Amino acid sequence: MALMSYLIRDRNGTYYFRRIIPQALRPFMPGDWKGKGAWTKSLRTKDPAAAKKAAVRCLADCVEDFETAERAARGEPPPLRPPHRFAAAMPQPEEIEAEELARLLAEDEAERLDGDARRQLQTAEERAQWPDLLEVPAPDSGMADDHHHAYGLEAEELSLEFREAQSKGNIQIVDGAVRDYLRRKQAPIVPNSEDYRRAALAVLRAHVRAYDLILGRQRGDAVPTPPPPSANRGPKLSDAFEAWKAGSGARGSKKPAAKTLLEAGRAVRLLTEWHGDIRLGDLTREKGREFSLNLARLPTHLPDTLRRLPMRELLRRDLKAYPTVHASTVNKSLNILSAIVSHADATGKLDAVPNFRNPFGKGVKQVVDERAEESREPFTKADLTAIFSTGVFRAGARPLGGGGEAAFWLPLMALLSGGRQGELAQLRVADLAQDPESGVWFLDIGVTGGRRVKTASSLRRVPVHPELERIGLLRYRQALVDGGATPGDSLWPDLKLGRTAQPAGAWSKWFTRLLREGAGIEDRRKVFHSFRHTFKRLARDARISEEMHDALTGHTGGGVGREYGSGFGLKVLAQELARIEAPDAVRGLRWHVREISRHLP
Structure with a gap:
């Protein structure tokens, strides 16, 4: 072979x-x-x-x-070998040297304990065929004299070879050891790179130090084998991430939401691409700060060819044509990483790490210029007129990306209920219901039927504003029921929901295009969420108390324990909501049954 x-x-x-x-x-x-x-x-x-x-x-x-x-x-360039997307970064030279030194001394200790290799290479029956051979010592008696002598000569020879190589800066002597080390670490193996040379020099230094100590053992010096540097350094990043995702396991304990898991997965992937699957005890503030600074260099709006590159490879490219990520976005990733580390610390996984502190504290985060911060802005009267004058509302247009009737109703409902886009997009027929006691029609913002909400305070029942009834929301619901819709069916049969974390992500992109191109609203601070800000402003203009409109929008405030509307009954909520005057831009709108006839079964 x-x-x-x-x-x-x-x-x-x-x-x-x-x-x-x-x-x-x-x-x-x-x-x-x-x-x-x-x-x-x-x-x-x-x-x-x-x-x-x-x-x-x-x-x-x-x-x-x-x-x-x-x-x-042949005069051709080296073969292209695409980097592994989740390849770890090159470890630091001091880490490499410490790990290799510990490995070499552990192997030497095992050699001395195992004794003569002839015990493994020859059986007793084989040796019996040659009676003149030297007697092999028992397995528990350590090295034989001749084995000890030959082993010492080899150690002296290797020590001289490695020292000579170190004096010349010749790393070829440790090339195999370097490749083995990097393969174990899942780090890139690029022989001509500067990172590879630094790693090789660290391995070479480890060999020189190790053979000095091995020769000391040959002379009878008591040279302890150091524990692997990873010992007592806490869990790996990947293990800490899995533990954080699982939560404490206690009944009623909080687990990360789907959107948070997506964001956390990206943050962990980027940190792994930069520092490898590092143990948390080795994740110093210096390494956290280095990651933060480079995270802030990442661009946005990248084409797919660049988006697939690992972080280190991406940052080597010319990225001047792309805007960098916002400082608040960087801090969001750092906050999630900080939470993962804090969970490991709280569960005792870092108790053995001396003087440990979270590497993603205040000194590591980006400083956000509050004056330049792009907060969401409410829509002005002119903005609302522009939006509700588009073909969706005045000519019955239903663009493919708008999800059928969702294009018409989601903006109106957000304006007159303060609901979030994800909450409204997930509504089912059963969630637009009538309270049997008060007779009030309401939107049930909850988690039944696989829906998700942002926070516990988001669970609520919101009365239907009289203007929505006048425009035809209840007639729309009845048209769905008459067409065969069941209570568990979506209230928006043509709206394609995506991943759980952002159920209406594709629809959101369509609405943003409607804002920019259809309504001519170019201020990037104005998005679908601006309807929610507009509703809050309308509520204040109507002199509705903060506690009342917090109950309507699902905000937490006032220090009052609240559950489903902060204790307010639907009748009271409906009376207060009716005080909010609908903007002039929507008063002439009316929904017609013919507009959904083609969508019914």
């Missing part, structure tokens, strides 16, 4: 991968293989089965280097 022909063993039984480099390729080999006669790497095992598995990975690396050399010989 070809693979087996690349396996060799040294005098101590350690396996190596060795493949001759063709003469014609030697001048073109990448990195420190250039000019060498063979591609050689220690497999660091004496077990044949383990050596075969390790050789498979070596062969892939070797073939990659050979391919690079062949292309260079």
Whole structure:
């Protein structure tokens, strides 16, 4: 087999991968293989089965280097190897050196405890065939004298080799170890890069230090094996994220909402692309600040070809044509990451990390210029006239992106109820109901039927404004029922709901186009949510108390415990809501049955 022909063993039984480099390729080999006669790497095992598995990975690396050399010989650029989307960032040199030192000393300790390798390579029956062979010591007696002597000579030789390589800055001697380390870390392996060279120099320093200590052990010095640097450094970022998503498990405990999970997933992905799947104990304030500064460099409105790139790769591109993300958006991601870390800390996962503090505190967040902050603005009288003069409201137009009758009703209902876009988009036929006691028609903003709301205070019943009844909202509902709609059916049969976190995301884009292109409202602070601000302003103009219109809109305020309308009955809410005067822009509107006849079964 070809693979087996690349396996060799040294005098101590350690396996190596060795493949001759063709003469014609030697001048073109990448990195420190250039000019060498063979591609050689220690497999660091004496077990044949383990050596075969390790050789498979070596062969892939070797073939990659050979391919690079062949292309260079033909005058072609290196082969394009797209980075893995979730590849980890290159660890810091000090982290690499500490981990490799601990690994080398642990292997040396195991060698001394395991003793003579001949116990693993030869059975007692095989040795009995050669009575003149030296006696092999028992398994629990450590190294035999001749094994100890040969091991010491090899350690001295390797120590000299690694020291000489370090003095020359020659990293080829540790190339195999570097590739193994980076593969374990899921970090990119780019032999000609500066990051790769820094990693290799750290591994080389670890080897020099390790063999100094190993020679001390040979002389009888008590040299302890340090624990892996990851020990007592807390959970990995990925594990902490999963624990945060699961919550405490206690009955009634809060779990992240769907939209928050999406935002958290993106924040964790970006942090992993920048610092790797790092242990939280190694996530210092310096690393948090570095991530924050680079997160602020990320652009928005990217084409798909750029959006798919990992964060580090993306920031190497020329991005001057794209606006950068807003500081408040950066802080939102940092707040979510801070919550994930705080959850791990609260559950005791970071107790063993000395002097730990959350790396995403105030000193790491971006400073937001409140004067420049683009807050949502209510619509003016002129804005409302422009919106409700478009073809959707005056000519019965129903654009495909508008979701049929949702294009007509969602803006009107948001204006005269203060409802959020997601709340209104998820309404079912049953959620536009009549209270049997008071006779008041109302919107049931809740979670039944798989719906979601923003907060607990969002659960409420909102009376239907008299102007909505006049325009024809109840007639519209009846037309759906007459057409065969059931109570569990959507109130907007042609509205395509997307992911749970943003059920009307596509519809929102359509409405924004209506604002900008149809109504000519170019102020980016004015969006669908501006209807909610407009409703609050109308409520204040009608002298409705803050507590009352907080109950109508599902806001928390006033320090009063509230459940479904802050304790106000529907009749009282309806009376107060009727005091809000409908803007002139909607008073001439009227819905006609013919407009949905084509949508009914």
